[in-house]
Amino acid sequence: MLGVIALGAAGVAAGPALSNSLDSLLSGLSRQDPTGLTGLLPNAGGFRYYSVTGPVKPVAAADYRLTVGGLVDRPASYGLADLQALPQHRIVHDVQCVTGWRVPATPFEGVRLADLLDAAGVRSGATAVHFSCFDGSYTESLTLDQARRDDVLVALKMQDQPVSHDHGGPVRLYVAPMYFYKSAKWLSGITVTPTVQRGYWEQNGYDVDAWVGKSNGRDDAPTS
Secondary structure: OHHHHHHHHHOOOOOHHHHHHHHHHHHHHHOOOOOOHHHOOOOOOOEEOOOOOOOOOOOOOOEEEEEEEEEEEOOOOEEHHHHHOOOOOOEEEEEOOOOOEEEEEEEEEEEEEHHHHHHHHHHOOOEEEEEOOOOOEEEEEEEEEHOOOOOOOEEEEEOEEEEEOOOOOOOEEEEEOOOOOHHOOOEEEEEEEEOOOOOOHHOOOOOOOOOOOOOOOOOOOOOO
16 A cells, blocks of 8 residues: 555656556555545546545446426436537636645536526525435535536536546536535536535535635635
């Protein structure tokens, strides 16, 4: 394991070819690592592999579905191709984890969450949005005002490539101004609710409102 840690550290500073190989290697190791230590390693892009449930079974692009429901007039179900056919928006923003690491100027691309909410027709009495994921455990929430921000995406691309399974693909949430735990991986459901429902990390002591530099007892500079 110490050798893997040394290898991971070397890969961050390595050239693209070696970094891509290390990315693949660490991804495979993390799925079979009972210690969780590989979750402490950055991969080639500076991100770290993490799952709240252990291994997560991938969902093929052809089988993927995202549902939108709850307090809406027009519940909907989207396949990956349906989401790809909608207007796409690109954000380049720092990613900040509450554990301290940051990946600067990271591109994400996808559908504005606000557009999906508008298409569904949010009903009176709704104040929040709850997110569920196909790993069966990861959940998140935003207030309706937060969810309607222009920098909140249902992301289909990350670093100008389709979102990989390890990074929460084929579709993940991306909440640019908040700590990265709010950007739920393996997104499968969007439910409009009357009140905020605490997500997985909030149930384990993390702040519900996770603005970078203004929550979780940290003093990180806001992402930009």
